[in-house]
Every structure is written in C-alpha cells, then in structure tokens.
Amino acid sequence: MTKNDFNASLLEFLNASPTPFHVTENMKGMLSNMGFKELQEENSWDLEVNERYFVIRNDSSIIAFNHTREHNYTIVGAHTDSPNLKLKPRPVVKSQGSTQLGVEKYGGALLNPWFDRDLGLAGRINYTNTSGELSSALINVNEAIAVIPSLAIHLDSDANKNRSINAQTDIVPLICSDEDFDFDFFIKSELTNAGVKDAEAILSHELNFYDVQRASYVGVKSDYIASARLDNLLSCYVALMALVSVPKDEPFMMVCSDHEEVGSESQSGAAGSFLESTLRRLSGSYEAFSKLIAKSLLISADNAHAIHPNYASKHEPEHAPKINQGVVIKTNANQRYTSNSTTVARFKVAASRAEVELQDFVTRGDMGCGSTIGPITATRLGLLAIDIGLPTYAMHSIRELCGKDDAYDLFLILLQLGKDNG
Numbered sequence: 001m002t003k004n005d006f007n008a009s010l011l012e013f014l015n016a017s018p019t020p021f022h023v024t025e026n027m028k029g030m031l032s033n034m035g036f037k038e039l040q041e042e043n044s045w046d047l048e049v050n051e052r053y054f055v056i057r058n059d060s061s062i063i064a065f066n067h068t069r070e071h072n073y074t075i076v077g078a079h080t081d082s083p084n085l086k087l088k089p090r091p092v093v094k095s096q097g098s099t100q101l102g103v104e105k106y107g108g109a110l111l112n113p114w115f116d117r118d119l120g121l122a123g124r125i126n127y128t129n130t131s132g133e134l135s136s137a138l139i140n141v142n143e144a145i146a147v148i149p150s151l152a153i154h155l156d157s158d159a160n161k162n163r164s165i166n167a168q169t170d171i172v173p174l175i176c177s178d179e180d181f182d183f184d185f186f187i188k189s190e191l192t193n194a195g196v197k198d199a200e201a202i203l204s205h206e207l208n209f210y211d212v213q214r215a216s217y218v219g220v221k222s223d224y225i226a227s228a229r230l231d232n233l234l235s236c237y238v239a240l241m242a243l244v245s246v247p248k249d250e251p252f253m254m255v256c257s258d259h260e261e262v263g264s265e266s267q268s269g270a271a272g273s274f275l276e277s278t279l280r281r282l283s284g285s286y287e288a289f290s291k292l293i294a295k296s297l298l299i300s301a302d303n304a305h306a307i308h309p310n311y312a313s314k315h316e317p318e319h320a321p322k323i324n325q326g327v328v329i330k331t332n333a334n335q336r337y338t339s340n341s342t343t344v345a346r347f348k349v350a351a352s353r354a355e356v357e358l359q360d361f362v363t364r365g366d367m368g369c370g371s372t373i374g375p376i377t378a379t380r381l382g383l384l385a386i387d388i389g390l391p392t393y394a395m396h397s398i399r400e401l402c403g404k405d406d407a408y409d410l411f412l413i414l415l416q417l418g419k420d421n422g
Helices: 003-015 020-033 183-193 230-245 274-283 286-295 341-353 373-381 406-421
Strands: 037-039 051-057 061-067 074-079 084-095 098-106 119-129 134-146 174-176 199-211 216-218 224-227 252-257 297-305 327-330 358-361 384-393 400-403
Touching (some): 003 224, 003 230, 020 051, 020 119, 020 134, 020 230, 020 252, 061 274, 074 230, 074 373, 074 406, 098 199, 134 183, 183 199, 230 252, 230 297, 230 400, 274 286, 274 373, 297 327, 297 341, 297 373, 327 341, 327 406, 341 358, 341 384, 341 406, 373 384, 384 406
Parallel strands (some): 037 051, 074 252, 074 297, 297 384, 327 358
Antiparallel strands (some): 061 252, 084 098, 084 199, 119 134, 216 224, 327 384, 384 400
C-alpha cells in the first residue's frame, strides 16, 4: 500500500466515524471484508489456529487478532472516543423564540473552536419496536443542523482579551427558531432515514454533536491533514491497517477501547475487563495466559504534542517533536507513560529496520502530563508496554492537525514489529 492510498483511506475513515459507535461499526465492516470472524462474548469460543477474529463490547470497543500457535503478541492499543459535546437525556431547551439542545462536555474538549461551526449529530438510539422488543440503532445526521453562535464583540468588548466559557450556559447549540420542535419525532425520523421502520418509543440515547467539515489536506504543499477526532482515530486506523496487512500466522492484536478521554473506567474502557477476558479465553489456560503476558508487548498509540511555532516555550527544548519528522516515543519519570528502556530499545530496533525516523517527547518539568491507556493496561495485566504517538497540533480541538507522513511511518514500524515477533 502506498502512502497516498493509505492517507486517502484514512480521510474516508475519519469522515465516516463521528462517534465511537461508528468507529467500531466501520472497523467491523473492514475486518469482515478481510475474512475476520466475529465472536460473541456470551457464546463459547472454538478458535482455530491461523484464523482471524474480532469481538465487540458495548458497540464502542473492539478487539481483533490473529489466533496463532505462539502467543507472543504485538498488541496495539488505541481509543475510539474523542472530546465532544454530548446530548443530555432531556436535551430540549426552549428560550427567546428558539429551540436549543442541552449538552454536557465530554472529556477535555477545547471549547473555543466549537463556536460558529456547522454541527451534525450522531450516536446510538435505544428504542422499543412495534412488537414491544428492545432494540438499538446508529444514526448520523451528517448535515449542519445546529450551531453555537458567538456573542458579538459589541456586547463583550473584552472578548479578545479575556473571554471564559461557561460549560452550562455558553455552549448550548441552536437548532431552530421554532419553539414547537418535537425532539422524539425528529429522532424517529432519523431512525427511519437509517433504515429502521418499526421504532415505537424512544427510550434512551447516546448522541453527540460533531463538526461536519470533512477531513482534508492543508498547506501549500499539502503537508498537513486537518480533521476532527485525530485524537485518537489516527491511531485506531493505523492499528487496523497494520493488523489486516500482517500475515495471519503472525501473533498480532488490535484493541481499541472507549472512554479513554474520561479515565477509561467503564465496562468498555481500558480499565475494564475486556482485554483481559479476551486474552484469557484465547489462551485456553492460566498457564498459557501467564506466558502470553510475559512474552507480549503493548504499543499504546496515542497522539503527541508537536511543538507549535507560535508557542515554542511550551515544550521541553530537547524533546520537542515536529510534524512530518517521525513517530514520537513518549516517556515520563512518574509513569504517566509506560515507556521504559527495554521497550524503547525494542521499538527503536523495529523503526531502524523499517527505516523510519523517531522523535522523543518529555513534558516540561513545570507542566502537567496527560496519560493514556498504556499505564492503565500495563497495571491491570502486567504487560511490557511503550507509549508512542503521532505529532499533532490543536489536540482536543474540534479540528486537529497532523502530518501527511507520520501515520504511514507508524504503520511501517508496526508491520516490522509484527514480523520481528512472528
């Protein structure tokens, strides 16, 4: 696969994946097309050597793997969720001749860029059908149905000096100038558009707004890729493409979990039992599981802060990654990242063999450090692990920026790691 083909498919994946549910659904389709067999957690598993499988939890987390004779897995971990504005259970707000939908900030969203954007709505709906049965479906209203208008500068003369955002009152999206708007009727209409013909009563929903502007190249030389949800669909896509590209007799696994942006402590998050349960079941015994843990390597893949030319002082001078200049190894003395000398050395060997450049990131000593699924997974399972990332600007904004070269470079390293392990 060429870099151009790789990036073209990346843009399509980003555009088609506005929520963790859609991320997982799209991955499921791609894996099924490549011959992977779906497993159900509630059923018994009868796994065959050199076959390929995937399993889904909560419609928002997915694990896929080659089932090989040797269980020294290269495990690539990422997360399916991104910061967003999530609808409240009773979202309708009628005020001043308009209808709005109340939202709750999900994760560490950078709120300023949400103003004056064309917003769509997507997620999961749970309902009863005409037979009285519980069911669910995904919807994606991929058009500008909402907006959060900025307050005119005439009404806030200090806006360019000091404007704070109140997450309760300032970011309520406007959807129409009709106070008779019927939310349940709207949702049923969208279910009909999604192919659901028998919805009777809407019971609950997990919906979030998103920017409908499509992912695209940016720059006079198209050096950058701009998109929503690069954190962390970029890593999800690379992990998926690596898995489907390695031979099925190589011990390779992808785990993409929900809820990383809010701490991973959920049934479908990295702090939950999903990965451990899967590894135990494919191992077949406690002894085999223990060997798998001792012989496998977790690559926790998330974005990394690229040095911003307008804010260079925010970086530690000797550890300031640049866009399109290599995959980033992330280290932290206080174990906010899992990289240690052993795992870094293994990763460097693979990068050298793949002829890919690497960079290092350490946060400034006087600034806080974010974390990833790496420490959470390593603590729960005892896996050797490394935290790596792709350099990014505007992390947690409604529209982020990465380089056109870096994702493909990580893809090449992961292929090499799989080959080395196999």
